[in-house]
Amino acid sequence: MSMKDILYLGDTDLRQQGGYLAGIMSYSGMSFDYLASNLPFDENLLKNSYKAVVISDYPSSNFTASQLEQLAAKVKQGTGLIMIGGWESFQGLEGNYSDTALAEILPVSISENDDRMNCSSPLLISRESLHPAVSELPFDKQTPVIGGLNKVTPKPNSDVILKAVKFSAGKTESSSYNFSEEKSYPLLITGSSGSSRTAAFTSDVAPHWAGQLLDWGETRIHAQAEGAEAIEVGNYYAQFFRNILKWLMKEI
Template sequence: MNDRILYAGDSHLGGAAAYLAGVLSHGGIPFDHVPSDAPLGPTLGLTEPRLYVISDYPVKNLTDADMQRISGDVAAGAGLLMIGGWESFHGAAGEYHTSPLAEILPVRMQNSDDRVNAARPCLVEEGASHPILEGLPLERPPGIGGYNRVEPREGAEVLLFARHCPVEVDPRGQYTVTPGARAPLLVVGHHGRGRTAAFASDVAPHWVGGLVDWGEGRVKACAPGGVEIEVGSLYAEFFTRLVRWTMGA
């Protein structure tokens, strides 16, 4: 097992995958990327990743042997991170809920379409103290535009929630924000010797919403073969920490 990441999904490096790939490059974290329209097997056969990242990647591109390999690697100490999207968890066509990976992720998935689209932002709310979140200014929470509905497994820890905050405007033009329902957003756990994590929103627009610009500083980055991104400094810090924690670095 080496220190590389196997990152599958989010279209290609010239599209949505440029966001996480750019953050990984900015953080000096080596990775191999498999586009959403390519099978995982050929790349999986050439590497021994320290972390698997599956983000908006069709389950049909994974064979049973691929998933058994991932499950075995995580039990032996590798990490597994699933990031949300239309083809993650159940999604519109993800349908990971019946796959072997459903048994090792720290969340229970729905058995039907689990997408929640929020026209009015959901605020990111801290659920528990954790090294991933240490020092991040969540008292001034960023917002997201959607997520996959999941539930934590027994023994898993919910670090972040998505809090719906409906905004109403009265006839005088006064705004009222009323905290509404909340849903698990970041859940972490373990499988065997490996760490697991589920981030139920997206890493790239549109679901990532205002989170992509979180932080007063700006980070510009470009992964090899990708396009340049410009994101908030705390966005980059958060996803770098999430990746490093899940891979055990």
């Protein structure tokens, strides 16, 4: 039986996008088991007592309906759960989680249609409320940006911690730029299910949607998980995702 802290599912594999979150977890002293996006879910993993489960670009077709129901039951009993955005998350292109047992326990309602939003101009991240995952990060002084997300609807009694704000820009007659806010979208939403904490981060932890978020910080962090690509990222980016995981595990 595995005694790891976290079960991490998706983000292609550890030699690609999966290396980012894996690197952050290793750098932060968090142990994890991992399954790549192209591998079917191993039901034996349900025997383990993880503190949290991360699902990121891991399609629902990798699970059986029974496995999803069992995973949802474990979450209600104390295991934290976060879904991170991407083409194989939420509904996405191939996520298809809208009609699953996990859709019932996540803090957001998932669209039955393609919910991806790719933006050619940056989306600015706005902190909407204080939360242990974000309270010590300088969102007001160094506003990070992302390049896309999955559009979801927060459920009643959930908390919207961050939003992504879309702007339109154009030149004025004086050749200066004029920016106007168009719309905002839920980005980090938290909630609970049974005795567990749940969350949704609707953008990505890795390129391409994460974009410049990877470089958010004043110093650079170098990290590498076993079997993964080495990463070099900003310290605030690393702190942000570390804090989310620690909150899910009830360590902050």
